[in-house]
Every structure is written in structure tokens, then in C-alpha cells.
Amino acid sequence: MSKPSIDLLPTSALINEDGSPLLIAGPCSAESEEQVLQTAHLIKNNVPGVTVYRAGVWKPRTRPNSFEGVGIPALKWLKRVKQETGLKVAVEVANTQHVYESLKAGIDILWIGARTTVNPFTVQEIADALRGVDIPVLVKNPVNPDLQLWLGAIERLNQAGIRQLGGIHRGFSTFDNAPYRNQPKWNSAIEFKRLVPELPLICDPSHIAGRRDLLQPIAQKAMDLAMDGLMIETHIDPSVALSDASQQVTPADLHKLLSSIRFTKEDADGEDHHLLEDMRRNIDQVDKELIEVLARRTRLSRTIGQYKKDHNMTILQVKRWDQMLEDILNKGINEGLDEKFVRAIFQTIHTNSINIQTEIVNGKVEA
Ligand code: PEP
Ligand code: MN
Numbered sequence: 001m002s003k004p005s006i007d008l009l010p011t012s013a014l015i016n017e018d019g020s021p022l023l024i025a026g027p028c029s030a031e032s033e034e035q036v037l038q039t040a041h042l043i044k045n046n047v048p049g050v051t052v053y054r055a056g057v058w059k060p061r062t063r064p065n066s067f068e069g070v071g072i073p074a075l076k077w078l079k080r081v082k083q084e085t086g087l088k089v090a091v092e093v094a095n096t097q098h099v100y101e102s103l104k105a106g107i108d109i110l111w112i113g114a115r116t117t118v119n120p121f122t123v124q125e126i127a128d129a130l131r132g133v134d135i136p137v138l139v140k141n142p143v144n145p146d147l148q149l150w151l152g153a154i155e156r157l158n159q160a161g162i163r164q165l166g167g168i169h170r171g172f173s174t175f176d177n178a179p180y181r182n183q184p185k186w187n188s189a190i191e192f193k194r195l196v197p198e199l200p201l202i203c204d205p206s207h208i209a210g211r212r213d214l215l216q217p218i219a220q221k222a223m224d225l226a227m228d229g230l231m232i233e234t235h236i237d238p239s240v241a242l243s244d245a246s247q248q249v250t251p252a253d254l255h256k257l258l259s260s261i262r263f264t265k266e267d268a269d270g271e272d273h274h275l276l277e278d279m280r281r282n283i284d285q286v287d288k289e290l291i292e293v294l295a296r297r298t299r300l301s302r303t304i305g306q307y308k309k310d311h312n313m314t315i316l317q318v319k320r321w322d323q324m325l326e327d328i329l330n331k332g333i334n335e336g337l338d339e340k341f342v343r344a345i346f347q348t349i350h351t352n353s354i355n356i357q358t359e360i361v362n363g364k365v366e367a
């Protein structure tokens with residue numbers, strides 16, 4: 001996938017100057033003035049490090065007749081949060097009217113929700129409505145696992161002149177999400193960082209997990225993968241929350257959760273990492289050897305394919321594959337490798353070998 005070129009401001013409200021992760025907390029939805037203000041004050045006073053307060057004002061809901069947000073009146077409550085706590089305030093915008101109202105109300109940060117990122121028409125309309133406005137925007141990944149769509153939405157905003165941008169990894173809806181509400185496809189997050197390393201990438205463990213007990217390990221994993229911040233839904237009393245009740249935490253629990261996370265840095269403070277460099281050289285060497293071994297194996301597959309063709313034999317020999325997999329798994333386990341890991345690798349290798357032999361048997365290539 002080609003790397004998009006994104007033009008960003010040298011400093012951004014979405015990146016903490018000291019390199020610490022950007023911490024965003026607040027309720028799924030703004031429900032009442034008391035709920036919004038009380039939650040904000042508790043976060044401000046008891047959870048160090050949180051600098052941005054989130055609250056959904058317009059709620060995209062899967063089914064109708066559920067709470068769809070209080071709309072415009074909530075913007076005034078957020079203005080009070082800003083004045084009374086000094087926290088920056090962030091809301092989700094899903095159409096141009098949301099954009100105009102949020103800008104009018106002095107909202108500091110906008111985010112685009114997963115159900116909006118999937119639609120390039122809507123994203124373009126939002127981008128056009130933001131032309132000439134210098135406001136930071138976070139873009140959640142689309143509901144479906146499509147990295148192009150995610151990057152495309154960011155590019156549309158950037159081309160409209162938005163130069164403080166970031167992504168939010170909130171997991172993807174796939175056929176089998178268990179145990180999550182939305183699968184955290186960590187490889188997509190890693191690929192996102194590889195393609196646009198200059199963009200901060202925030203993790204939203206709340207919408208990945210869908211339940212409180214899974215938040216901690218997800219947040220820790222995000223930090224271990226060098227992600228740049230966390231957005232965690234926090235409600236003064238999650239048991240009565242009007243949306244996403246089972247995934248929200250109290251400000252006190254948020255504090256506990258954040259205190260339990262090991263925050264690390266991708267590049268630790270100016271130290272000389274000789275040892276790490278040596279280990280990396282070793283691992284690069286092993287990777288080269290792996291490729292050479294795979295090339296040798298591939299050449300053998302071709303020869304075997306030719307033999308099977310000459311002797312009119314089927315390519316797949318089930319008994320042989322079954323025995324081979326069992327031997328390999330035993331060997332792997334004896335070497336201290338994870339069984340699932342060995343199985344996945346050998347299934348891939350075997351599938352590739354069958355494909356190569358098929359081409360030879362069908363006469364497409366010479367052995
Ligand atoms: C939300 O942040 O409350 C929300 C609706 O999230 P998502 O767009 O990730 O579903
Ligand atoms: Mn929510």
C-alpha cells in the first residue's frame with residue numbers, strides 16, 4: 001500500500017509536548033448537565049494526565065428508539081466543563097450541521113465516528129464544512145476492517161486544510177468478534193503507524209472491549225505497541241448510563257486502570273542502545289536465513305510437484321499432511337514454541353506448497 005502524504009502542523013493539540021500519551025476520558029453520551037459536569041470535575045480532580053473530555057452529543061445508534069443524544073443543549077454543558085475545569089472538550093460530528101454547531105459552541109476537538117468514516121460522501125461534506133477552520137480532528141477507523149477507507153477519510157480532511165489530525169483505533173466489526181465488541185486488529189494499527197508515522201494514533205479500548213473487565217489488557221497492549229494515547233469512556237454512574245453502560249468506568253476506576261498501565265516510550269530517553277542494536281542485527285540475520293530456508297523448501301515443492309505429475313498422483317496426500325503436521329507440532333512444542341503459532345505458519349507453508357504444485361501439475365510452470 002502506498003504511503004499517503006499528509007501535511008501536518010509542527011505542533012498539534014493531539015500530541016503532548018512531553019511525549020506522554022494523550023488521555024481522553026468522558027461519558028459515551030452527554031445525558032444531563034449534572035452528569036456532564038460532575039463526571040468532568042471528578043476526572044479533573046482525581047485522574048492525573050487526562051487533558052481532554054469527550055462526550056457524545058449526537059449518538060449514532062445501531063437500532064432506532066434508543067437514546068440518540070440530547071443534541072445542541074449539551075454543547076452549553078461542555079462549554080461549562082471547559083470554563084470550570086480547563087479540560088479541552090471533544091465531540092463526535094457526523095454531518096455538516098454538527099460541525100457548524102460545534103464550531104459555534106467553541107468545541108476544541110472533533111472526532112469522526114466509525115459509522116461515518118465508512119462513507120466518503122459524508123466525510124467529504126464534513127471536510128468541506130471545515131475548510132478554513134483550524135481545529136484538530138480525530139478519525140475513528142471505519143466499522144469494517146478497511147485501512148484504505150480510514151486513510152482516505154484522513155486525506156480528505158487534510159486536503160480541506162485540516163492540519164492537526166489523528167486516528168482512533170476502536171476495533172472492527174467482523175464475523176466473529178468474541179470476546180470483544182469490536183475486534184482489535186492490531187496488525188491494522190501497526191500498518192497504520194507504518195504508513196503514516198507522523199499521525200498520532202489513539203486507542204479506544206472501550207469500543208473494542210464492550211465490557212469493563214477487558215479494558216486494562218487492551219489499553220496495555222496499545223501502549224506496548226507505541227500508540228499515542230487512550231480514549232476511555234467514563235461515567236459518574238455507569239450502571240444508569242443511557243448508552244454503552246457495560247463498557248463505561250467511574251472516574252475512580254479510570255484512575256485505577258491508568259495507574260496499572262506500564263507506560264513506555266518507543267525511544268527511551270537518549271540512552272545508547274548497543275545491546276538492542278546487536279540483538280536486532282542477530283534477528284535480521286535469522287530472518288534472512290528463514291527466507292533462504294523457505295526458498296529451498298519451495299524448490300523442493302516444485303520437484304515433488306513434477307514427480308506427482310509424472311506419476312499421475314494427486315497433489316494433496318492427506319495422510320502424509322496429517323502425519324507431517326503432527327510431527328512438526330511436536331517438534332515445535334519441544335522447542336518451546338506456541339502450538340497455535342506453529343500450526344498457523346505450517347498451514348500457510350503447506351497451502352503455498354499446494355499452490356506451487358498445482359501450477360506445475362497443470363503445466364503452467366516448469367519445475
Ligand atoms: C463513541 O465514541 O461513543 C462511538 C459512537 O464510537 P464509535 O464511532 O467508535 O462506534
Ligand atoms: Mn460509546
